[in-house]
Amino acid sequence: MTVGPAPGPDSAATDADSPEPLFRQLTLIGCGLIGSSIARAARARTLAAEIVVNARSPATRARVAALGLADRVEPDPARAVQGADCVILCAPVGAYAELAAAIAPDLAPGAILSDVGSTKQSVIRDVGPLVPRGVHFVPGHPLAGTEHSGPDAGFASLFEGRWCLLTPPPGTDAGAVARVGEFWRAMGSMVSVLEPAHHDRVLAIVSHLPHLIAFTICGTADDLADETRQQVLQFAATGFRDFTRIAASDPEMWRDVFLNNREALLEMLARFTEDAQAMARAVRWGDAAYIEDKIGRGRKIRRSLIELNQA
Ligand code: NAP
Numbered sequence: 001m002t003v004g005p006a007p008g009p010d011s012a013a014t015d016a017d018s019p020e021p022l023f024r025q026l027t028l029i030g031c032g033l034i035g036s037s038i039a040r041a042a043r044a045r046t047l048a049a050e051i052v053v054n055a056r057s058p059a060t061r062a063r064v065a066a067l068g069l070a071d072r073v074e075p076d077p078a079r080a081v082q083g084a085d086c087v088i089l090c091a092p093v094g095a096y097a098e099l100a101a102a103i104a105p106d107l108a109p110g111a112i113l114s115d116v117g118s119t120k121q122s123v124i125r126d127v128g129p130l131v132p133r134g135v136h137f138v139p140g141h142p143l144a145g146t147e148h149s150g151p152d153a154g155f156a157s158l159f160e161g162r163w164c165l166l167t168p169p170p171g172t173d174a175g176a177v178a179r180v181g182e183f184w185r186a187m188g189s190m191v192s193v194l195e196p197a198h199h200d201r202v203l204a205i206v207s208h209l210p211h212l213i214a215f216t217i218c219g220t221a222d223d224l225a226d227e228t229r230q231q232v233l234q235f236a237a238t239g240f241r242d243f244t245r246i247a248a249s250d251p252e253m254w255r256d257v258f259l260n261n262r263e264a265l266l267e268m269l270a271r272f273t274e275d276a277q278a279m280a281r282a283v284r285w286g287d288a289a290y291i292e293d294k295i296g297r298g299r300k301i302r303r304s305l306i307e308l309n310q311a
Contacts (some may be wrong), residue, residue, distance in 0.1 A: 023048040027084035031055045034116045035090030036154030039069040041187040044156045054080035063151045078106045089115035094256035097126040109134040120167040120196040122260035136176030141165045149250040160188030167196040204264035214246035
């Protein structure tokens, strides 16, 4: 199911159309790039009467308070979810099981529990069994981000024109799915509902594998001798520079993504390795037509992305 198109930035000023905020109390567990962007967008568009943030470290809690991102900053996740009608997990996916166990007894009946994690089968596996009866679990994943992390890195327009994928397990209350979809559409996203395994395979190729390649290529360059490394950095204004931007992403977040989408990532890596070997063979044997064809396909893909407004 696809819901769209995205409302433009003007939708921030639609208070007259929807006088009631979508949620009474929105609680965000974790407040880095994604959590703080949700806080900013929800506040700018009056999507919640109250925003409560739980963050792990005192430094992040102090920053969230100083930036005015929340009405209340709570050090205890269980207290943070008390009274919330919508809770969104915004921490790395490897922390979800522990966080879900900590908040489950305090989730209010009828509340929505959602998340923004980059893997979806693992989230359903780790969180699903801990969700109390009467709480609606609607996993989600905004396809939006940058290589920066932490509460200072977020911005209210991050989700505008970007997809948000929802992967509700079978039997999830349709009304809850619709409300979460409405929330993301109100922040400017286009919303689509996907089967979790399908989500993980698609994301493995479009996001997780490119990050794996970027981290690897930067590691390979770093392993080179000192003299060469200096030249790598000195002359980085080529393709390498784009890899370094991706490779600057948060290590904890990406460690968890790799470990929690293991099967799909390894499958895509195996296919990629075969294709890279085929390219190596073409280079070795001077198969110009093969090389040109592959490069041509790359250009075509780039053009389609630009046409789809996703470049
Ligand atoms: P981030 O900027 O690094 O922020 C992570 C937040 O989670 C911080 O508030 C951090 O607290 C907290 N946290 C980390 N480990 C925790 C733990 N063990 N227990 C409790 N809290 C913990 O990361 P992000 O980019 O916002 O990513 C958050 C989620 O969004 C991840 O699940 C990721 O897969 C997903 N996502 C990311 C992107 C992207 O491009 N970055 C895009 C879409 C979805 P401290 O600051 O106190 O350490």
